[in-house]
Amino acid sequence: MDRDVMRIVNLGVEIDGKKILQNVNLYIQKGQTLALFGPNGSGKSTLLMAIAGHPKYKVYDGRIIYKGKDIKDLKADERVRMGIGISYQNPPKISGVKLREVIKHCAKIGGTEDKIDEYVKLLKMENLVDRDVNVGFSGGEIKRSELLQLLLMNPEFVMLDEPDSGVDLENIAVIGEAIKILLERDKPKEERKKSGIIITHTGRILRYVDADYGVIMYKGRIACIGNSYDILKTVEKYGYEECVRKCLRTL
Amino acid sequence: MPENSLKEDLKKVGIERDPSKRSASFIMIDNKPMVSFARGVEILSTKEALKKYDWLEEYSWKLIEKRENDFDGYFIRVPRGLKVEFPVEACLYLKRIKNQNVHNIIIVEENSELNLITGCTSEKLSGIHLGISEFYVKKNAKLTFTMIHNWKKKNEVLPRSAIRVEENGVFINNYILLSPVKYLKAYPTAYLDKNAKAVFSSIIVGFENSEIDLGSRVYLNGENSSAEIISRSISRGGKIIARGHLIGNAENVKGHLECKGMILGSGTIHAIPELEASNPNVDLSHEAAIGKIAEDEIFYLMTRGLSRDEAISLLIRGFMEIEIKGLPEILKREIDRAIELVEKALI
Numbered sequence: 001m002d003r004d005v006m007r008i009v010n011l012g013v014e015i016d017g018k019k020i021l022q023n024v025n026l027y028i029q030k031g032q033t034l035a036l037f038g039p040n041g042s043g044k045s046t047l048l049m050a051i052a053g054h055p056k057y058k059v060y061d062g063r064i065i066y067k068g069k070d071i072k073d074l075k076a077d078e079r080v081r082m083g084i085g086i087s088y089q090n091p092p093k094i095s096g097v098k099l100r101e102v103i104k105h106c107a108k109i110g111g112t113e114d115k116i117d118e119y120v121k122l123l124k125m126e127n128l129v130d131r132d133v134n135v136g137f138s139g140g141e142i143k144r145s146e147l148l149q150l151l152l153m154n155p156e157f158v159m160l161d162e163p164d165s166g167v168d169l170e171n172i173a174v175i176g177e178a179i180k181i182l183l184e185r186d187k188p189k190e191e192r193k194k195s196g197i198i199i200t201h202t203g204r205i206l207r208y209v210d211a212d213y214g215v216i217m218y219k220g221r222i223a224c225i226g227n228s229y230d231i232l233k234t235v236e237k238y239g240y241e242e243c244v245r246k247c248l249r250t251l
Numbered sequence: 252m253p254e255n256s257l258k259e260d261l262k263k264v265g266i267e268r269d270p271s272k273r274s275a276s277f278i279m280i281d282n283k284p285m286v287s288f289a290r291g292v293e294i295l296s297t298k299e300a301l302k303k304y305d306w307l308e309e310y311s312w313k314l315i316e317k318r319e320n321d322f323d324g325y326f327i328r329v330p331r332g333l334k335v336e337f338p339v340e341a342c343l344y345l346k347r348i349k350n351q352n353v354h355n356i357i358i359v360e361e362n363s364e365l366n367l368i369t370g371c372t373s374e375k376l377s378g379i380h381l382g383i384s385e386f387y388v389k390k391n392a393k394l395t396f397t398m399i400h401n402w403k404k405k406n407e408v409l410p411r412s413a414i415r416v417e418e419n420g421v422f423i424n425n426y427i428l429l430s431p432v433k434y435l436k437a438y439p440t441a442y443l444d445k446n447a448k449a450v451f452s453s454i455i456v457g458f459e460n461s462e463i464d465l466g467s468r469v470y471l472n473g474e475n476s477s478a479e480i481i482s483r484s485i486s487r488g489g490k491i492i493a494r495g496h497l498i499g500n501a502e503n504v505k506g507h508l509e510c511k512g513m514i515l516g517s518g519t520i521h522a523i524p525e526l527e528a529s530n531p532n533v534d535l536s537h538e539a540a541i542g543k544i545a546e547d548e549i550f551y552l553m554t555r556g557l558s559r560d561e562a563i564s565l566l567i568r569g570f571m572e573i574e575i576k577g578l579p580e581i582l583k584r585e586i587d588r589a590i591e592l593v594e595k596a597l598i
Binding site for chain 1 (some may be wrong): 559569
């Protein structure tokens with residue numbers, strides 16, 4: 001059987017007619033987590049949005065094959081039902097809609113109705129679930145809210161867009177804990193069934209959750225694949241441009 | 252009309268006719284008023300009350316100019332110091348006649364409290380409802396007035412309301428329009444004394460062939476008085492004018508006006524927020540916005556497993572959700588139920 005749970009093949013994505021991603025190829029196996037690096041505007045979030053099915057992010061070329069099926073024409077909620085979950089870097093603030101209402105839907109999707117209280121507690125969300133979604137939430141609270149929703153949805157393929165940005169020291173450990181559960185990084189390698197992509201700018205979250213490998217996205221293309229810690233070290237030392245140049249030479 | 256469907260019609264506008272849920276119940280079918288039951292509060296037809304009490308002349312047609320004759324309606328008076336636990340309900344029902352002329356007088360005496368729910372509805376497909384309401388909220392008293400309207404497509408509805416709120420008094424007004432209506436025009440106006448407070452919230456939906464011109468106006472005449480006007484208008488093919496007017500005439504008055512509109516598909520919304528001041532030490536502000544449902548919000552909810560329709564429904568519901576401070580729980584339930592009906596009608 002095919003070990004690849006997600007195959008992004010020659011993917012091209014445009015927004016309002018402007019090409020953002022070109023010829024992106026990525027294969028992710030069952031049980032694997034990939035760390036996605038890249039400078040601002042390189043197309044990292046675009047890739048996640050296209051996989052999640054945002055209608056504004058148009059696939060003009062290539063395929064997104066999830067569990068053997070091309071999902072690029074499916075609606076976002078259909079993709080969710082197939083097991084794809086996303087947490088946003090900057091989710092919208094929704095006045096009048098209580099977070100409790102939304103997590104009820106998440107729990108229904110994930111079949112985790114009995115875990116609501118446990119996860120609310122784990123993510124220290126007791127005082128936030130009866131508030132309007134993300135309205136007046138701090139940076140850390142937004143990330144915790146996103147992870148609470150994902151934990152309850154219990155997706156097989158997890159996409160996390162900068163779960164560590166704008167999060168203070170106190171929150172990062174809680175978030176790391178939640179991501180470990182989400183991606184089954186707390187289990188031995190051979191038992192892991194969940195896969196995912198973590199976008200991280202600073203790599204801070206990798207101190208809490210390990211990734212199987214790292215990928216650099218640069219100017220809308222996959223520019224580099226390697227050990228995530230090596231990539232991080234090289235980027236820290238030389239910057240993205242130099243790192244990519246070194247990579248391309250060795251590829 | 253069979254009794255059952257009358258009952259259903261009344262329920263939709265918050266009329267229960269159940270003594271275990273209401274302190275008093277009044278219904279006026281066409282021009283015939285009737286009191287079903289009353290506890291603690293005094294409730295009579297306006298004509299009867301005017302016969303019974305000479306002093307009522309001091310209140311009748313004093314806040315609103317008399318233009319027509321032959322009116323009847325309800326007279327409600329809460330005695331001093333009484334806090335009425337269950338809401339009082341009043342229903343105005345247009346059944347056969349062409350014009351229903353209503354004149355209501357509500358007096359909440361000093362230190363007392365009343366929750367009044369009025370529901371107006373019609374069996375007749377056409378017809379004109381002309382409703383005059385004069386409210387007197389005395390010192391330290393509180394009146395929460397909730398009006399739910401459910402009309403038929405060709406009804407014309409022209410209420411005129413005015414409210415006098417004395418020192419430290421509080422008036423909270425909630426208005427919900429559930430249904431299509433041919434024409435509805437209202438501009439309830441409150442006059443506030445020292446430290447008095449008024450809050451107007453309205454949720455209106457304009458369906459096709461409906462024309463709605465609705466606003467709230469508050470005169471902040473006493474020092475430290477305050478007012479808030481919040482409106483949510485949804486047009487689905489209808490024409491809506493959403494007005495609001497705050498007039499600051501005294502020291503340290505405070506007022507805020509929030510007018511939000513959403514157009515679903517087609518229709519028009521014209522928001523007219525007005526601020527006026529004749530005193531330098533006032534704090535008046537307004538915000539008005541008209542738009543459609545944000546695509547990013549729909550997508551966000553879809554990635555939580557909601558279908559597009561479910562997401563839109565939840566967002567419309569959220570748009571209509573207004574946090575009304577000081578609203579009793581029992582009324583909140585009535586309002587939630589009314590909003591649910593609006594939601595059903597929209598989707």
